[in-house]
Amino acid sequence: MAKEQAFFALADFLIPAHGEMPKFSDVCTYADVEKSLDFRIDLKEGFARAIATDASTGVEAHLEKINKQDGEAFSAITTVVIATYYMNPRVRALIGYPGQENVQYDSKATQIYLTNGSLGHVVARGRKYRPTPGL
Amino acid sequence: MTVEILAQRNARPGRDEEVDVVIVGAGPSGSVAALHLARAGISVVVLEQGEWPDYDDYTGARPEHELVSTKLWHPNPNVRDNPNDYPVDTSTTDINPLMFAGVGGSATLYGAQWMHFLPSDFRVRSMDGVAEDWPFTYEDLLPYQLEIEREVGVSGLSGDPAFPPRGAYPFPALPIGSVGLRGALGMEKMGWHWWPGSNAIPSEKFGELNPCVRRGTCLTGCPEGAKSTTDRSHWPLALKAGARLITRARVKEVETNDQGLATGVVYIDANGRERRQRAKVVILCANGVGTPRLLLMSGGSSNPDGLANSSGMVGKRLMMHPFASVLASYEDPLDSWRGPFGQQVYSLEFYETDESRGFVRGSKWNCMPSGGPVGVSGAIGSKVYVAEEGRFQDFWGANLHENVARRFGHSLIWGIVGEDLPEESNQVVLSKDLVDSDGLPAPQIVYKVNENSNRLLQFNIDRCLESVRAAGAIETLVSTPVRESGWHLIGTTVMGDDPKRSVVDQWGACHDVPNLYVMDASTFPTSGATNPTATIMAVALRNTQRMIAERRNQKVA
Numbered sequence: 001m002a003k004e005q006a007f008f009a010l011a012d013f014l015i016p017a018h019g020e021m022p023k024f025s026d027v028c029t030y031a032d033v034e035k036s037l038d039f040r041i042d043l044k045e046g047f048a049r050a051i052a053t054d055a056s057t058g059v060e061a062h063l064e065k066i067n068k069q070d071g072e073a074f075s076a077i078t079t080v081v082i083a084t085y086y087m088n089p090r091v092r093a094l095i096g097y098p099g100q101e102n103v104q105y106d107s108k109a110t111q112i113y114l115t116n117g118s119l120g121h122v123v124a125r126g127r128k129y130r131p132t133p134g135l
Numbered sequence: 136m137t138v139e140i141l142a143q144r145n146a147r148p149g150r151d152e153e154v155d156v157v158i159v160g161a162g163p164s165g166s167v168a169a170l171h172l173a174r175a176g177i178s179v180v181v182l183e184q185g186e187w188p189d190y191d192d193y194t195g196a197r198p199e200h201e202l203v204s205t206k207l208w209h210p211n212p213n214v215r216d217n218p219n220d221y222p223v224d225t226s227t228t229d230i231n232p233l234m235f236a237g238v239g240g241s242a243t244l245y246g247a248q249w250m251h252f253l254p255s256d257f258r259v260r261s262m263d264g265v266a267e268d269w270p271f272t273y274e275d276l277l278p279y280q281l282e283i284e285r286e287v288g289v290s291g292l293s294g295d296p297a298f299p300p301r302g303a304y305p306f307p308a309l310p311i312g313s314v315g316l317r318g319a320l321g322m323e324k325m326g327w328h329w330w331p332g333s334n335a336i337p338s339e340k341f342g343e344l345n346p347c348v349r350r351g352t353c354l355t356g357c358p359e360g361a362k363s364t365t366d367r368s369h370w371p372l373a374l375k376a377g378a379r380l381i382t383r384a385r386v387k388e389v390e391t392n393d394q395g396l397a398t399g400v401v402y403i404d405a406n407g408r409e410r411r412q413r414a415k416v417v418i419l420c421a422n423g424v425g426t427p428r429l430l431l432m433s434g435g436s437s438n439p440d441g442l443a444n445s446s447g448m449v450g451k452r453l454m455m456h457p458f459a460s461v462l463a464s465y466e467d468p469l470d471s472w473r474g475p476f477g478q479q480v481y482s483l484e485f486y487e488t489d490e491s492r493g494f495v496r497g498s499k500w501n502c503m504p505s506g507g508p509v510g511v512s513g514a515i516g517s518k519v520y521v522a523e524e525g526r527f528q529d530f531w532g533a534n535l536h537e538n539v540a541r542r543f544g545h546s547l548i549w550g551i552v553g554e555d556l557p558e559e560s561n562q563v564v565l566s567k568d569l570v571d572s573d574g575l576p577a578p579q580i581v582y583k584v585n586e587n588s589n590r591l592l593q594f595n596i597d598r599c600l601e602s603v604r605a606a607g608a609i610e611t612l613v614s615t616p617v618r619e620s621g622w623h624l625i626g627t628t629v630m631g632d633d634p635k636r637s638v639v640d641q642w643g644a645c646h647d648v649p650n651l652y653v654m655d656a657s658t659f660p661t662s663g664a665t666n667p668t669a670t671i672m673a674v675a676l677r678n679t680q681r682m683i684a685e686r687r688n689q690k691v692a
Contacts, residue, residue: 014532015532015535021536036199036202039199040202082509083202086201095543095544100195101350101472101473102350103350107339111310118320118323130253131299132273135258135268
């Protein structure tokens with residue numbers, strides 16, 4: 001439990017509540033974090049170091065310290081925090097992100113740049129390339 | 136019949152079987168050569184150190200995409216740390232080389248931007264007084280370019296005044312989306328060239344390729360099977376034609392006889408066993424790093440500087456296209472997570488030399504979406520906009536929320552590809568202490584971005600900022616040169632007519648070893664400034680058709 005508390009203190013400093021956006025611990029559980037780490041087992045060691053270090057000096061000072069002294073640990077915890085947060089369905093809904101979605105379209109539809117004159121201007125400006133016959 | 140069944144049926148050759156051709160590498164060039172040789176009735180074996188792609192491993196459609204892809208599908212083999220890759224010593228380079236080992240090659244992780252080189256790219260010495268002319272011209276190569284486009288399934292719009300007239304693309308251009316329209320608006324405000332993107336992504340069903348659904352994850356593997364890679368475009372046909380493909384086969388040496396002719400290759404199989412594949416002809420298609428590495432590892436005691444290296448040029452003249460990016464955010468929503476990711480529009484406004492700019496040659500710009508919230512945050516995942524001396528607090532806390540709100544869904548990226556001039560000091564050598572998982576020496580990259588490139592990039596960044604601001608950008612972020620940008624590995628076994636100054640002739644045959652060929656971008660005398668895959672495949676097709684036509688005159692061991 002102490003480990004989880006230490007983690008959430010760091011996570012909520014990195015991602016606090018702001019405007020209508022919730023802080024990390026309002027939307028993500030520690031189980032979510034463990035799931036992220038299962039996707040990225042390469043981050044587990046660094047993550048463990050980041051949350052094991054004595055944070056009695058304060059959360060910001062602790063993050064400053066590992067950022068300077070243990071870049072791998074800092075990268076691990078920040079990667080897990082930000083990815084877990086933006087995988088959360090509520091967070092995605094708030095920022096209007098449906099994920100990398102499937103978008104249907106008509107491949108034969110006339111594109112607007114062909115009818116509004118914008119591409120016509122490019123053509124009208126004439127040839128851009130330098131011909132090379134004879135060289 | 137599925138590709139897997141065909142692959143099993145076309146089993147490994149017998150221990151002493153000599154085939155007509157062995158090809159090293161199943162990427163774009165090796166796949167083209169294999170298909171056309173097999174169709175001509177020539178026996179072909181291809182050795183690929185990676186494996187067949189498993190499309191279920193592509194995470195683009197899943198929530199964890201941004202978390203997983205930054206490791207599993209990172210284009211830098213040192214980050215990916217996959218045993219099928221070889222590591223690269225990058226301690227002496229400004230730019231990291233990017234690549235992927237597997238059927239389909241590095242195109243597995245490319246953006247599928249499909250561009251021909253321009254006429255002047257083949258005549259840089261004649262026109263601009265730098266580097267060397269190619270042994271053939273734009274016009275010589277164009278028929279092969281068009282044939283490859285039909286094999287690959289390219290979508291695009293013809294009529295671009297930046298190119299000589301050409302026929303229609305096989306498929307209509309993909310939608311350029313809000314991102315492309317905004318990018319085009321800036322160019323239009325400046326009176327500059329732009330054109331809808333041409334991409335190796337069919338907009339309609341084509342063979343084994345599905346129509347693009349604009350998921351926007353091209354750079355990390357296409358889960359739809361819509362991005363054209365040769366595991367789908369060429370290999371099903373090559374296997375049906377009788378080509379044999381052996382995966383997880385790492386070639387360690389090209390063997391030669393007393394007459395200096397190639398007799399085959401030695402490779403390490405999936406079980407760690409050393410095997411020999413005898414062949415009348417050997418073709419290297421292992422990219423601009425892997426091909427010189429293999430030549431430098433070959434040759435034995437009689438060739439201490441490596442095989443086919445009497446010129447001393449093997450590994451030298453490495454070009455990687457120094458790259459800059461400009462991220463621009465706008466008030467309006469641009470749905471900027473939607474694809475295609477490669478290029479929705481491009482510009483060749485500054486492609487040709489204008490000496491008043493203070494540098495020679497030029498650039499190509501491509502307008503791309505900016506992706507998901509993690510990538511645009513600037514906090515992690517995409518670190519390109521974070522200065523080394525930056526404070527972490529600038530990207531976290533309330534700043535994170537504000538950065539994401541400003542950029543996510545509201546931004547585009549212009550990628551600026553600069554022509555890289557060849558310099559012998561930029562090169563691939565063998566590392567003295569780094570080895571791959573089979574104990575073979577890793578390549579070491581010795582590369583500096585030169586002054587011409589620095590001036591070129593800065594000029595183009597300044598123009599790009601003018602363009603995006605003209606279109607209403609409220610925030611801009613610049614990265615130059617981007618370290619993780621060595622997609623285009625070019626020039627390390629240069630082609631030419633003079634055996635003292637070049638490694639291969641215009642058909643890819645090594646001057647020193649006439650039945651040893653190179654058919655990847657290693658042979659390019661210059662780099663152009665466009666994405667090279669179209670030219671790589673077209674040159675491979677030209678060389679292969681010549682090999683087929685001249686098969687009875689081929690000198691063999």
